[in-house]
Amino acid sequence: QVHLVESGGGLVQPGGSMMLSCAASGHISRIYDMDWFRQRPHNSRELVASMSRDGKIKYGDSVKGRFTISRDFTKMTVSLQMNALRPDDTAVYYCRAGDMDDDALAWGEGTQVTVSP
Numbered sequence: 001q002v003h004l005v006e007s008g009g010g011l012v013q014p015g016g017s018m019m020l021s022c023a024a025s026g027h028i029s030r031i032y033d034m035d036w037f038r039q040r041p042h043n044s045r046e047l048v049a050s051m052s053r054d055g056k057i058k059y060g061d062s063v064k065g066r067f068t069i070s071r072d073f074t075k076m077t078v079s080l081q082m083n084a085l086r087p088d089d090t091a092v093y094y095c096r097a098g099d100m101d102d103d104a105l106a107w108g109e110g111t112q113v114t115v116s117p
Contacts, residue, residue: 002026002106004095009111016115017083022095022108024076030105033098034071034078038091039110048093049080063089085115 008020024031035050049069050058057069068081078095095108 002028002031002097004097004106004108006093006095006108006111009093009113011114011116012085013117014085014087014115016085017081018085018113019082020080020093020095020111020113022078024078024097024106027105028076030099031076031097032100033096033102035096035098036069036078036080037094037096038089038113039094040088040091043091045094051078082113085113087115089113090115 002024003026004022004024006020006022008018012018032053033050036048037045038048039045046060048060048063049067051069051071066084071078090113092110092112094110097105099105
């Protein structure tokens with residue numbers, strides 16, 4: 001099994017920045033993608049950013065140019081640097097580990113990010 005623990009989150013003003021981190025443990029050799037998803041109020045869960053083991057990166061359209069995903073392959077962590085935050089970035093952010101078939105190995109518990117004056 002893979003276990004994910006997220007850190008970061010909280011309240012930030014519009015235009016501000018915040019970093020989220022996620023640490024993986026357990027059967028980490030099975031992990032291919034490490035991703036960030038979010039679920040905004042009254043919306044379904046959506047992909048924010050994804051980074052594969054070989055460095056391929058994808059971003060959701062609404063965060064391109066503002067958010068940056070990075071991975072530390074020695075510590076098995078994935079981070080999400082969020083800049084120029086907007087109120088519509090308010091959501092619960094989830095870390096996800098996926099295998100080579102893009103099946104979820106594990107989800108984090110989620111961390112609340114609130115962007116408000």
